[in-house]
Amino acid sequence: MSAGCVDFLCDLWAATLAKHDDKPPFADHKDLYRVIDSTPLGEVKWQSITCTYEGEKPDVNAPPWMNDVYDVWYRDPREVIRNMLANPDYKNEMDYIPYREYNAKNDDKREWKDFMSGDWAWRQADEIAKDPSTHGATFIPVILGSDKTTVSVGTGHTEYYPLYVSVGNVHNNVWRAHRDAIAIIGFLAIPKSKSYHIFEYSVL
Incomplete structure (x- = not known):
């Protein structure tokens, strides 16, 4: 909706509330945009x-x-x-360390499923582990x-x-x-x- 249409709508809204000695929550499009821009979404503004x-x-x-x-x-x-x-929804659906998975029923063939089962994640964890200060940390x-x-x-x-x-x-x-x-x-x-x-x- 254009800024002009928002202003027109706010004016109509104000007219309907005037007889009740009340006013709408937004004065015009600038006021509306200011409220939208200051509203946090997903707790991160x-x-x-x-x-x-x-x-x-x-x-x-x-x-x-x-x-x-x-x-x-x-x-x-x-x-x-x-x-x-x-x-908390991801509590049982998240990997905190890289892993390698094999299928015992199929000649122990390697299986890839989630991101952390890949070789790249494994190599990155090996590289990070070279620094003793990172021991116990999680690779994200x-x-x-x-x-x-x-x-x-x-x-x-x-x-x-x-x-x-x-x-x-x-x-x-x-x-x-x-x-x-x-x-x-x-x-x-x-x-x-x-x-x-x-x-x-x-x-x-």
């Missing part, structure tokens, strides 16, 4: 920063995205991951991902790629069940440019 391109630019006809300022919305990844690890592989899904935030004028985070300790069935083992921690602004700009700079 959203924050924003701005960023710009700082690489080399052509002397003439620089594409607009090189000069634009972009908003990046994010939640503290450490806090989101801490909440995942503290979730952090997995980041994004996709081509575009979403609009706030006014709807800017499109973003969502950035997801998870940890390799939870079992695959938890991921598939969408039980908050995958969380959105950011929205990456998509620079808008003409196709020929994209082609030109991909060639360079």
Whole structure:
């Protein structure tokens, strides 16, 4: 909904409450956005920063995205991951150490199931264990991902790629069940440019 429509709706709402000597919870779209932005989601609040391109630019006809300022919305990844690890729902569906599993009924062939059953996790744990100060610690592989899904935030004028985070300790069935083992921690602004700009700079 556009900012103008939000303002119109707030005015209508205020008109219906005036006879009761009352007023709506939001004065206008700015008031609504302020409340939304200050609302914590999943116990970790959203924050924003701005960023710009700082690489080399052509002397003439620089594409607009090189000069634009972009908003990046994010939640503290450490806090989101801490909440995942503290979730009691995962108590019996999380691996705290890497492991290797073999099938005794099939010539002791190696089996892979969850992330921590892989060789990479095993090698990382071996490397970490070389430091005596880490003995007794748990290896937490952090997995980041994004996709081509575009979403609009706030006014709807800017499109973003969502950035997801998870940890390799939870079992695959938890991921598939969408039980908050995958969380959105950011929205990456998509620079808008003409196709020929994209082609030109991909060639360079």
